[in-house]
Amino acid sequence: HSHAQPRAVAKQAIPGIGAIVAVASGKGGVGKSTTAVNLALALQANGLRAAVLDADIYGPSLPRLMKIAGRPQQIDGRIRPMENYGMKVMSMGFLVDEGTAMIWRGPMIQSALLQMLREVAWGDLDVLVIDMPPGTGDVQLTLAQQAALAGAVIVSTPQDLALIDARKAVNMFNKVEVPILGIVENMSHFVCPNCGTSHDIFGHGGARAEAEKIGAPFLGEIPLDMDIRLNSDAGTPVVVSQPDGPHAKAYKEIARKL
Ligand code: ADP
Numbered sequence: 001h002s003h004a005q006p007r008a009v010a011k012q013a014i015p016g017i018g019a020i021v022a023v024a025s026g027k028g029g030v031g032k033s034t035t036a037v038n039l040a041l042a043l044q045a046n047g048l049r050a051a052v053l054d055a056d057i058y059g060p061s062l063p064r065l066m067k068i069a070g071r072p073q074q075i076d077g078r079i080r081p082m083e084n085y086g087m088k089v090m091s092m093g094f095l096v097d098e099g100t101a102m103i104w105r106g107p108m109i110q111s112a113l114l115q116m117l118r119e120v121a122w123g124d125l126d127v128l129v130i131d132m133p134p135g136t137g138d139v140q141l142t143l144a145q146q147a148a149l150a151g152a153v154i155v156s157t158p159q160d161l162a163l164i165d166a167r168k169a170v171n172m173f174n175k176v177e178v179p180i181l182g183i184v185e186n187m188s189h190f191v192c193p194n195c196g197t198s199h200d201i202f203g204h205g206g207a208r209a210e211a212e213k214i215g216a217p218f219l220g221e222i223p224l225d226m227d228i229r230l231n232s233d234a235g236t237p238v239v240v241s242q243p244d245g246p247h248a249k250a251y252k253e254i255a256r257k258l
Pocket residue numbers: 025027028029030031032033034035061134186187188222223224225226228229230232233
């Protein structure tokens with residue numbers, strides 16, 4: 001359509017960054033940040049130069065998930081990203097104290113986000129993974145429109161409620177013509193460590209069915225697993241702490257499909 005061209009031009013690609021991929025969810029607590037971090041590390045393990053940006057301004061979790069503390073330094077007037085596990089990371093959590101409530105209004109948040117995108121010395125990257133804020137508000141829309149996204153990965157649990165919200169996220173990206181790279185079903189099933197039986201705590205297969213319905217690729221399932229939770233919260237994501245384990249393998253397979 002006639003408006004497509006100017007909008008594409010208005011999107012400002014970031015020099016040196018091959019592709020920007022958003023990891024999004026319709027609601028919080030579905031494991032979006034855990035997925036974003038492990039996917040970025042999986043992309044890196046697959047041989048790509050990857051970095052991750054925490055756009056979750058109100059609840060930044062990347063400092064904890066990546067076990068990074070301290071303040072970023074400036075170089076040549078730009079912000080030097082923090083780094084762990086060989087991966088560059090930027091988060092509002094490095095700029096404000098943990099526990100400090102963010103009381104910013106929309107425009108301030110938008111400019112902070114765009115600054116983290118454009119004024120950080122990311123260097124040459126094949127892919128920058130953005131851990132999006134949950135939901136489909138103004139901030140998400142701005143980022144989707146202005147970050148020149150190559151596409152979005154939607155994370156959902158198999159649960160109906162989470163899926164309804166995931167659908168809203170898909171609609172938002174469709175509206176701004178950001179391709180949906182696919183859907184990941186997180187907390188897909190639980191394998192009992194004692195008896196080995198698989199339990200579908202939040203149901204199972206909902207995300208796959210949803211992906212089919214909207215014509216988006218189904219990227220894979222990640223089980224509900226104690227190891228994922230413990231390592232996530234300890235800042236030792238499974239892709240780096242258990243590189244030969246089944247979860248690392250699953251994330252790397254998903255990363256290959258992006
Ligand atoms: P979101 O970014 O969607 O709010 P998080 O990634 O912060 O979600 O995850 C919420 C909580 O669930 C965290 O404690 C995290 O460790 C845990 N979690 C995420 N994915 C899994 C999983 N597959 N198995 C077990 N725990 C998980």
